[in-house]
Amino acid sequence: MTASALVLFSGGQDSTVCLAWTLSRFARVETVGFDYGQRHATELAARPRILAQLRTLRAEWNERLGSDHLLPLDVLKSIGGSALTDDMTIEIGESGLPTSFVPGRNILFLTTAAALGYRRGIADLVGGMCETDFSGYPDCRDETVQATARALSLGLARDVRVHTPLMRIDKAATWKLAEELGGAALVDMIVEDSVTCYEGDRSVRHDWGYGCGKCPACELRAAGYEKYRAT
Numbered sequence: 001m002t003a004s005a006l007v008l009f010s011g012g013q014d015s016t017v018c019l020a021w022t023l024s025r026f027a028r029v030e031t032v033g034f035d036y037g038q039r040h041a042t043e044l045a046a047r048p049r050i051l052a053q054l055r056t057l058r059a060e061w062n063e064r065l066g067s068d069h070l071l072p073l074d075v076l077k078s079i080g081g082s083a084l085t086d087d088m089t090i091e092i093g094e095s096g097l098p099t100s101f102v103p104g105r106n107i108l109f110l111t112t113a114a115a116l117g118y119r120r121g122i123a124d125l126v127g128g129m130c131e132t133d134f135s136g137y138p139d140c141r142d143e144t145v146q147a148t149a150r151a152l153s154l155g156l157a158r159d160v161r162v163h164t165p166l167m168r169i170d171k172a173a174t175w176k177l178a179e180e181l182g183g184a185a186l187v188d189m190i191v192e193d194s195v196t197c198y199e200g201d202r203s204v205r206h207d208w209g210y211g212c213g214k215c216p217a218c219e220l221r222a223a224g225y226e227k228y229r230a231t
Contacts, residue, residue, distance in 0.1 A: 004028040005124040011046035014128030020181040032069040037077025042200035106139035130166040171224020
């Protein structure tokens with residue numbers, strides 16, 4: 001079993017599944033979240049709840065789960081221009097990408113996580129990027145992620161490995177992976193506590209969890225859950 005890994009953990013469905021995946025494979029796991037001025041700040045509030053509950057699901061997960069870090073990256077809020085940081089309608093913009101696209105976000109996340117990992121003696125990063133069921137963000141593509149990993153390896157003068165266990169699977173398979181990793185208890189926890197909604201809406205409970213039910217993130221999560229339950 002590899003010694004240690006650092007998980008990019010937002011408090012959402014995908015990063016929670018990635019955290020469970022990492023806890024099943026690495027002897028020591030740390031987590032890092034980013035406060036970049038996102039409107040859906042309820043996602044950040046979900047992080048400590050999920051971390052506490054993961055410790056109760058499996059004894060070995062409790063033993064392996066180490067320090068959590070929350071880093072400010074409000075430069076993304078200062079740059080603005082995204083529906084995730086500004087009061088904007090989520091729609092397709094002139095670029096052909098959704099207005100929820102935050103330019104450079106995943107690249108900045110990986111760079112910051114790699115720098116933290118350097119100080120913590122961790123070279124393996126784990127992220128929930130996916131190019132199967134996603135909103136078309138170019139920084140979610142495997143090519144982008146692995147190119148960033150190569151640049152970081154050069155810049156830090158050591159091998160930086162980025163694992164993306166969800167890269168090639170859809171949302172239904174993500175729900176199924178959660179079941180395989182932690183059983184019904186993990187699936188139920190993701191439904192109740194993780195936050196995927198771009199609006200951060202916790203007022204309406206659906207079969208698949210809380211959310212506005214209208215934003216692209218909710219639609220993907222709902223469709224994936226329905227397909228997962230049907231199989």
